[in-house]
Amino acid sequence: MKCEDLLKALSDYLDGDIDPQICQELEKHLAECDPCQVVIDNLKKTILLYRKGEPFPLPTEFQERLHSLIRERWKAHRKD
Amino acid sequence: MGTTSITDAQLVHKAKGGDQSAFEELMRRYARRVWTLSYRLLRNREDAEDVTQETFLSALEHLKDLRDEDRFGPWLAQIASRLSLRLLDHRRRSPTQSLEGLTSEVHDDENGGPIPHPEFIAEWRDDPETLLLRKETRDLVEEALNSLPEKYRAVFLLRDVEGLSVKETAQALNISETNVKVRLLRARLQLREKLTRLFGDEATRRMPHHHHDADPNLGGF
Numbered sequence: 001m002k003c004e005d006l007l008k009a010l011s012d013y014l015d016g017d018i019d020p021q022i023c024q025e026l027e028k029h030l031a032e033c034d035p036c037q038v039v040i041d042n043l044k045k046t047i048l049l050y051r052k053g054e055p056f057p058l059p060t061e062f063q064e065r066l067h068s069l070i071r072e073r074w075k076a077h078r079k080d
Numbered sequence: 081m082g083t084t085s086i087t088d089a090q091l092v093h094k095a096k097g098g099d100q101s102a103f104e105e106l107m108r109r110y111a112r113r114v115w116t117l118s119y120r121l122l123r124n125r126e127d128a129e130d131v132t133q134e135t136f137l138s139a140l141e142h143l144k145d146l147r148d149e150d151r152f153g154p155w156l157a158q159i160a161s162r163l164s165l166r167l168l169d170h171r172r173r174s175p176t177q178s179l180e181g182l183t184s185e186v187h188d189d190e191n192g193g194p195i196p197h198p199e200f201i202a203e204w205r206d207d208p209e210t211l212l213l214r215k216e217t218r219d220l221v222e223e224a225l226n227s228l229p230e231k232y233r234a235v236f237l238l239r240d241v242e243g244l245s246v247k248e249t250a251q252a253l254n255i256s257e258t259n260v261k262v263r264l265l266r267a268r269l270q271l272r273e274k275l276t277r278l279f280g281d282e283a284t285r286r287m288p289h290h291h292h293d294a295d296p297n298l299g300g301f
Contacts, residue, residue, distance in 0.1 A: 003197075003288070003289050004197075007195050007197065007198075007269075008195065010265060010268075010269075011261060011264055011265040011268065012261075014268075033289060034286055035198075035201050035286040035287070035288055035289050036289075038201050038202065038203060038284075038286055039198045039201055039272070041203070041204075042198075042201070042204065042272045042275070042276050042280075043268055043269075043272050045204055045207070045208050045275075046268060046271050046272045046275050047240050047268065048208040049208040049211060049212065049221055049275070050221070050225065050236075050240055050241050050271075051240060051241060052208055052209065052212060053212055053218065053221065054212075055112040055113045055115070055116035056112065056115060056116045056119060057112065058111055058112050058115050059125075059129075062115075062129050062132075063111065065133075066107075066111065066132065066133055066136065067104070067107065069133065069137075070103070070104070070107060070136055070137070070140065071100070071104075073137060073140055074100050074103065074140065077140060077141070078098060
């Protein structure tokens with residue numbers, strides 16, 4: 001396997017959804033290729049950065065409006 | 081027992097049975113996430129408010145149809161992204177605004193167009209946890225996401241942030257599963273490139289490998 005091939009299998013590898021034989025070849029390449037190791041580490045951190053980030057706060061006025069609207073709809077919905 | 085120890089599936093079950101407080105607890109858990117997803121797709125506060133509101137109204141209406149009760153979060157993200165796409169499509173049709181295709185199947189995605197090779201390869205100076213502590217770096221992270229083409233951003237948000245499966249993402253965006261995978265790879269690589277240029281330690285920079293036996297047009301990385 002070359003860097004180019006690793007690139008194609010990268011997402012499946014990161015998602016743990018990879019053919020075992022390709023995975024073995026990929027890990028063999030990784031053991032010998034320092035730049036690819038760093039790229040994979042960068043990618044893992046990239047994903048973590050967005051996964052761990054807090055969602056934005058809801059604007060207060062909107063939050064109140066949203067909750068009262070849902071309460072109203074809930075009543076109407078239960079009557080149907 | 082506090083509400084935090086109750087699972088989403090239990091709350092969905094209670095709400096289906098008529099428990100309003102259970103639905104309100106689900107809203108408390110997910111309102112910020114739905115709002116953030118919509119805002120990141122639409123980049124407009126009013127539109128994101130509309131989509132968030134419509135998402136919860138739709139969830140209320142169709143809750144009885146949700147079979148997989150522990151997939152409430154991904155289900156909401158599917159509704160919110162569909163509504164956002166519809167709004168974007170509306171904007172596209174408006175003569176004053178022009179936005180690129182989010183749902184259109186571009187042949188390049190599935191069939192060709194070389195995958196961009198990593199260019200700036202270096203270890204990051206800080207861990208994600210440390211980077212998220214500072215407002216300046218959080219802003220840079222957000223800017224990087226915002227700079228992705230919409231069709232890549234949508235797939236990245238649904239798969240890597242909201243945790244949807246490939247199949248759920250394909251259904252939400254009305255594209256093939258292959259296309260989800262291709263777009264996700266491109267999104268991840270583009271973000272890696274941008275973020276490593278920002279957060280990479282120049283002193284640890286590696287030069288991409290060039291394989292002498294590889295196709296000279298492709299090089300190594």
